Amino acid sequence: MSTESLFIPVKLPQQKHYNNGITFPAVLSPNPEKLSNNTVPFSSVLQAIKSSAAALESLLSETGAILFKGFPVVSASDFNDVVEAFGFLELPYVGGAAPRSNVVGRVFTANESPPDQKIPFHHEMAQVPEFPAKLFFFCEVEPGSGGETPIVLSHIIYERMKDKYPDFVEKLEDTGLIYTRVLGEDDDPSSPIGRGWKSTFLTKDKSVAEERAAKLGMKLEWMEDSVKTIMGPIPAIKYDKERQRKIWFNSMVAAYTGWKDARNDPVKAVTFGDGQALPAHIIYDCLRILDEESVAIPWQKGDVLLLDNLAVLHSRRSFEPPRRVLASLCK
Template identity: 65%
Template sequence: MPENLLTQVGIPQQKLHSGVPFPAVLTPNSNQPKSQLPQIIKEQKTWIGSLLHQSGAVLFRGFPVNSASDFNDVVEAFGYEELPYVGGAAPRTSVVGRVFTANESPPDQKIPFHHEMAQVPEYPSKLFFFCDVEPGSGGETPIVPSHVVYEKMKNKYPEFVERLEEHGLIYIRVLGEDDDPSSPIGRGWKSTFLTKDKSVAEERFHDLRALVVQMVQCLKQSYCTLHMRISDSSVLEKRTLQDLLGIASFEQHKVMKYKTLVTAVVEKCRQGRRAAKLGMKLEWLEDGVKTVMGPIPGIKFNQERQQKIWFNSMVAAYTGWKDARNDPVKAVTFGDGQPLPAEVVHDCLSILEDESVAIPWKKGDILLIDNLAVLHSRKSFNPPRRVLASLCK
């Protein structure tokens, strides 16, 4: 494919970090049919990946991406494995394929800087945003390089950073039963753990293992060659069964009339592992659940770039985890349970804002972010605005 199908350009909002434009911006050199865009990405993936590695974020602008389905095709073209949104705080709605809405909190509320799902052990390595409907005004998604924040915090507050590296952070959040669209952290426990059953949300997998093994032994008597589809439309293959059941070898079986039973029990196993897998402690309340996550490292070492990064949701939790159930000052502490100094947290927010880039959204824009290199946020806006997202392992 000719190299001139994609070109790197500059825009007024960009910043330079060590001579590298942040973010990198790609536009088409000529009008390309929509059907060719995924193919262009597949053939230029190595070059795009190098830009992402250098800059931490790549903005695609001016491409004919007109719908959520188009966006899903673009995400699929990159070939990254999907990461289900389990354990996150934001209320979201599934749209199509791997695409869901970005945080649906009210437009007058800002969403503070954070690495996506930094408060849980399993977080995305990359995330995509897509502008489906331009904001009336405002609504930018500011981004900032994480290593720059770390360096500035280390220079200004060395003792705080040392303590953060030693103890990590604990995140505390109270979830209601159902989603609360009026709150930026209003995701209820049912959608957080993808179940309506309290026991399922906290059970460990081994409590159900014997039941599943017994069921499978019964199926062995009648069927062979397993190939089943479960509720999320993915194919449950031998390797997945081995992972779920902890069985070293597994003879495959064909599921026909027992498909519904198998589906229900296997899904129950998967759900039962969710809270435990996240390392989350649950305290059930009369009308919700208190979740305690951590201690979790607040600073990580980025192996690909050989640099330390400010990988946490400290500022987001301390300044933004506020609703009828949650006091943001109590939402995050040091890993030893001691409170964070307010002046340091608020100064960190100032650093984030000073170093950030806020690019106005245009219809069809796609922003690819390396979640291990860049924090993001959202400014308040006047409707309409519709930004969609997709997470990758």
């Protein structure tokens, strides 16, 4: 079976359409002309990804996000094969806050925090210097209800914030941000930021943890049964060289509104780079703008979402179980 033109664009009501002709996100489904008995062999999907790699990367660069719907991706192993087919290098999950478990190969669970908790908008691992360039998500079990992964274009948020709060954005650009988080020894699955220091730094040895933290530019302050991590000042606004535009590349809203558990106070979790407190009313207005500009397409089993982590922020809505969304991080 020919894999040429296996992918065709489709329209969904949730997509946003911008004046520059971009539709966000791009949504691709199997070409009906390439189906046999209304199906497409999984092996043909992998071949099509490999043969269309340059075109798919170009589309990702143009739109920031591609949702693949209707393809026979059934299991975590299938998803791992899809990720491998793209040929992106794997990025180890070192320094991230979310509790995750390895499932198979390069595939991890997405944030395992409780279903009643929202996960605020963020660029993946924006609070550390080494972050993934691309993210994959895969819906293995679709939610009972809710559980969407809203996405939003980062440069749109920068432009709106710069227009409404120029002084605030100027200070962000001047000072950056400092992120502070207290980690227990082991993972706390009841917390959206409950990753313990052992899994954060992939070691049980405190001296090794300190070495790995230092490579990230992170300071550690050990306490009786936990450790305080201090990252920054680190830029809150980046320049996307490929697209030649500034982006809202930070975890400010996520930290300020969501880094809360028995050990952490979200208001203290993130400050300006000079240590000054952030203005709450601006943070919550930024959250409103993020919601307003976002796209939330309901998950269906087999969906694969590919994000350019420099171009797009993502979040997670609360949900009624079951729901199982898997992830993979790439350089």
